[in-house]
Amino acid sequence: EAGVTQFPSHSVIEKGQTVTLRCDPISGHDNLYWYRRVMGKEIKFLLHFVKESKQDESGMPNNRFLAERTGGTYSTLKVQPAELEDSGVYFCASSQDPIWDEQFFGPGTRLTVL
Amino acid sequence: QKEVEQNSGPLSVPEGAIASLNCTYSDRGSQSFFWYRQYSGKSPELIMFIYSNGDKEDGRFTAQLNKASQYVSLLIRDSQPSDSATYLCAVNMGNNFNKFYFGSGTKLNVKP
Numbered sequence: 001e002a003g004v005t006q007f008p009s010h011s012v013i014e015k016g017q018t019v020t021l022r023c024d025p026i027s028g029h030d031n032l033y034w035y036r037r038v039m040g041k042e043i044k045f046l047l048h049f050v051k052e053s054k055q056d057e058s059g060m061p062n063n064r065f066l067a068e069r070t071g072g073t074y075s076t077l078k079v080q081p082a083e084l085e086d087s088g089v090y091f092c093a094s095s096q097d098p099i100w101d102e103q104f105f106g107p108g109t110r111l112t113v114l
Numbered sequence: 115q116k117e118v119e120q121n122s123g124p125l126s127v128p129e130g131a132i133a134s135l136n137c138t139y140s141d142r143g144s145q146s147f148f149w150y151r152q153y154s155g156k157s158p159e160l161i162m163f164i165y166s167n168g169d170k171e172d173g174r175f176t177a178q179l180n181k182a183s184q185y186v187s188l189l190i191r192d193s194q195p196s197d198s199a200t201y202l203c204a205v206n207m208g209n210n211f212n213k214f215y216f217g218s219g220t221k222l223n224v225k226p
Contacts, residue, residue, distance in 0.1 A: 042116075043216040059213070099206055102163055103214060107156070109159045
C-alpha cells in the first residue's frame with residue numbers, strides 16, 4: 001500500500017512568488033490534514049479536510065494560504081504571495097477516522113522563502 | 115501555556131537502559147494520544163497510541179496515560195542506538211477532537 005506522498009520535496013522561492021504544494025493521501029482515507037513545522041518550533045495544525053470539504057481551517061495563518069481538495073482525492077496548498085516567515089516544512093497526513101486512528105504522515109515539503 | 119509540553123532534551127541513555135519520555139497536555143477532554151518517532155529529515159512515524167488510563171505495552175515500548183494528571187509517557191526498554199531520534203507526543207484536541215496538537219519533541223540519544 002502506497003503511503004502519503006508529497007511534491008515537491010524541496011522548494012526555494014523568492015519573497016512575493018507563488019508556490020503550490022501537493023499531497024496525495026493514502027487511498028481510501030477521507031481525512032486529510034496539513035501541518036507546518038517552522039524552524040525550532042513544534043509541528044502545528046493548519047487544516048483538515050473530510051473528503052473535499054474543509055472541516056477545520058483554524059490553523060491557517062492568513063489569507064495568503066489557500067488549500068483545496070477537489071474531488072476528495074489529492075490536495076494542494078498554495079501560498080501567494082510567499083513571505084519569509086512562511087519558510088518551514090509542510091507535512092500532509094491522512095487517516096481513516098479523525099479521532100481514533102493514527103495519522104500517516106508524508107515526507108514533507110521543505111519550503112525556503114528568500 | 116502550550117497545549118502539549120515535552121522536555122526538549124537531549125535525553126542521553128546508555129545502550130540497554132530504559133528511556134523515559136514525558137508529555138503533559140492542556141485539554142482535559144482529550145481522548146486519544148499518540149507517540150511518533152521522527153528521524154532527522156524524515157516524516158513522523160507512529161510508535162504507539164493509547165486511549166485508556168493505565169499502561170499499554172508493545173514490544174520494548176510501553177505507553178502510560180493518566181488523564182486525571184493530564185500526563186502521558188513513553189518508556190523504551192533495552193534502548194538501542196537505532197532508537198536515537200526525536201519523539202513527538204501528539205494529542206487529539208479541538209472542538210471536534212479532529213486535529214493533533216504536537217509537543218516540540220524530545221531528542222533521545224542512545225549511546226553504544
